Amino acid sequence: MKNIVIGSGPAGRLGSLQLGRLREDVTLIEKNHIAGTCLNEGCMVVCALTDITKFIDSNKRFNEHGFIKSQLEVSYEKIVEKIVETQEKLRHLNQLENESVGNNVIYGEASIEGDTVKVNNESFEYDNLLVATGARPFIPDIKGNEFGLTNKDILKLDDVPEKLNIIGGGIIAGEIANIYSTLGSKVNILARSSFLKEITANTKKYVLEHIMKDITLYENTNVVEAFEDKVLLDNGEELDGVPFFATGRTPNSEIVEGIVELNNDKTIKVDEMMKTSKENVYAAGDVTGGYQLTPVARKEGITAARNMAGYSNKVSYNCIPQTLSLNMEVSFVENEKSQCPEEDKETIAIPAIAGPSAFWNILSGDTGYSEIEFDKKNNKINRINSISPSSVSDVAYLSYLMRMDYDLDDYDEFIEIHPSTDTNYKIIKNMWL
Known part of the structure; x- marks a missing residue:
């Protein structure tokens, strides 16, 4: 069976790798750089920069405590240089990994004509096709939008902007604001509705008061015009600063328009096996909408690949853990399938406790925050919001236990590694069970 995968982001790269390991014939086509948005423009760039801001934040705290005396000089140009070097x-x-299972990797812009894919003036027939072309930043239709930066421009900047207006209120807006405010920018966040609707009100309050206290937040605010060095708000106010759009994503689905069925937002419509409306065409990753997260894209790509190879597989989206990468991570998960009525809900919240990377936060009171909502009647966890240096791994493991529908009594057998910022387990074991 001839399999073609278009796009080498997390979905396409892992999908093609899975097909290769199943000894299928695979051609992987990539328009630009292998590994897609995640490595080249997205989460790995954000994580690399956040590593720097965490160091700056720690250095500032240690100086305030008085046991380290140092003054940092940060070169944004050098940071970018080293990020690019690491990306290469x-x-x-990533290319060697795909080629190691016998896959053919081709660079060029693909087009689809029937059961043939064309790239670089060559035609390739396929028995199965996986479209994993990802998404790009959505640019709102406002006057002067050509002046706005997006995540695609982070590595093109010569230096840290003196002032930055971040337009958007989601995860990306929060992460970008944290990076540049820590690096020295005066940052405004301009949210059309509420900022960080993905987390609870008390978690958001902690973030704004303890982690992102240097930013200025405007909620329920619309930008009507952008300029090179300022924005105009709908109330007539002008804010100095470079505009930065963090206003969502647009699917790169043009390649299959008229070939498969699309949703109203132009994402590719797929079923739980990642099949499109065309029998031998599959799609996975950001181009299908839904959770635009690297681990989800990987799971979708692998699911599609297994079905392409004849191994029936379905993807489930319940209890997907997420994180907001700041100077202290904010991680959260919710059981969307919970039918718990309000009268059966109980929420317990406490400050986080000291563990790796948290001990020296105690003196300033910036120890984090954990909040867990329980289903009292069914003895289950409905939702977790956790702010701590170890929340990423904590919430990932707990989300698995939620996804497997474990009873709270079963959590008593879970043993965490110490030292860790194990507030979540403290709540579950000592305050609830």
């Missing part, structure tokens, strides 16, 4: 190494490794 990882691209090479």
Whole structure:
């Protein structure tokens, strides 16, 4: 069976790798750089920069405590240089990984004509096709939008902007605001409705008061015009600063328009096996909408690949853990399938406790925050919001237990590694069970 995968982001790369491991014939086509948005423009760039801001934040705290005396000089140009150097190494490794299972990797812009894919003036027939072309930043239709930066421009900046107006109120807006405010920018966040609707009100309050206290937040605010160095709000106010759009994503689905069925938002319509409306065409990752997260894209790509190879597989989206990468991570998960009525809900919240990377936060009171909502009647967890240096791993493991529908009594057998910021387990074991 001839399999073609278009797009080498997390969905396409892992899908093609799975097909290769199943000894299928695979051609992987990538328009630009292997590994897609995640490595080249998205989460790995954000994580690399956040590593720097965490160091700056720690250095500031240690100086305030008085046991370290140092003054940092940060070179944004050098940071970008080293990020690009690391990206090149990882691209090479990702290509070798795919080629190691016998896959053919081709670079060029693909087009689809029937059961044939064309790239670089060559035609390739396929028995199965996986479209994993990802998404790009959505640019709102406002006057002067050509002046706005997006995540695609982070590595093109010569230096840290003196003032920055971040337009958007979601995860990306929060992460970008944290990075540049820590690096020295005066940052405004301009949210059309509420900021960080993905987390609870008390979690958001902690973030704004303890982690992102240097930013200025405007909620229920619309930008009507952008300029090179300022924005105009709908109330007539002008705010100085470079505009930065963090206003969502647009699917790169143009390649299959008229070939498969699309949703109203132009994402590719797929079923739980990642099949499109055309029998031998599959799609996975950001181009299908839904959770636009690297781990979800990987799971979708692998699911599609297994079905393409004849191994029936379905994807489930319940209890998906997420994180907001700041100087202290904010991680959260919710059981969307919970039918718990309000009268059966109980929420317990306490400050986080000291563990790796948290001990020296105690003196300033910036120890984090954890909040867990329980279903009292069914003895289950409905939702977790956790702010701590270890929340990423904590919430990932707990989301698995939620997804497997474990009873709270079963959590008593869970043993965490110490030291860790194990507030979640403290709530579950000592305050609830």
